[in-house]
Every structure is written in structure tokens, then in C-alpha cells.
Amino acid sequence: MSPTLLCTRCLREAPAIEGAVFYTPALEQEVRARICVDCWNEWQRAEVMVINELKLNFMDAQALPALIDQMREFFALDAEGSRPAPNAPSSLPPDVNLKNPADDESE
Numbered sequence: 713m714s715p716t717l718l719c720t721r722c723l724r725e726a727p728a729i730e731g732a733v734f735y736t737p738a739l740e741q742e743v744r745a746r747i748c749v750d751c752w753n754e755w756q757r758a759e760v761m762v763i764n765e766l767k768l769n770f771m772d773a774q775a776l777p778a779l780i781d782q783m784r785e786f787f788a789l790d791a792e793g794s795r796p797a798p799n800a801p802s803s804l805p806p807d808v809n810l811k812n813p814a815d816d817e818s819e
């Protein structure tokens with residue numbers, strides 16, 4: 713049975729990535745710790761489109777950093793996970809800081 717993790721992209725407890733190939737060891741550590749195999753498989757499909765769309769040529773030194781950028785964005789790796797439930801409804805209405813203009817009689 714594969715180990716599971718709480719995926720920071722889909723927010724599910726899901727199987728970890730197994731046997732994938734990563735671009736850099738640091739990225740590998742980060743992605744394996746945070747991303748489940750289902751999201752990884754989604755990236756594998758997206759990656760092909762990204763490479764085609766950006767016309768990435770891996771003979772070009774800029775191609776890999778560009779692809780890694782796309783991957784970080786795809787997995788939201790840079791949205792530091794301080795909030796485990798980003799879709800939780802807020803109890804505060806968005807205009808809670810607006811004062812009622814009728815209260816302002818100072819002029």
C-alpha cells in the first residue's frame with residue numbers, strides 16, 4: 713500500500729507520488745512532500761501542453777526554469793500553506809469596515 717499525504721493542491725488525503733522523475737532535487741523534495749499522485753498525473757498532462765505552448769526547447773538553458781515556474785504555479789507551491797481551508801466561508805461581510813455616512817455629523 714502506498715503512503716498517503718495531505719495534498720496542498722487538492723486538499724485531500726491521497727496517495728503520494730511514486731517513481732516520478734523531477735527536474736531538481738529541491739523541487740523533488742518539495743513536490744513529493746506536498747503533492748498527491750493524482751495532481752502529479754494532472755501535471756504530467758498539463759506539462760505537455762505547457763511545453764508546446766511555450767515552445768520550450770530543452771537545448772535552451774531558459775527552458776527548464778520556465779517549465780519549473782509553470783509547475784510551481786500549477787501546484788501553487790508559492791502560496792505558503794498557512795490556511796489549510798482556503799475555500800472556507802468567511803464570517804465577515806466584505807464591507808464590514810465601511811462606516812455608515814449618516815453617523816458622520818462632525819462637519
Ligand SMILES: [Zn+2]
Pocket residue numbers: 719720721722723724726747748749750751752
Ligand atoms: Zn492532490
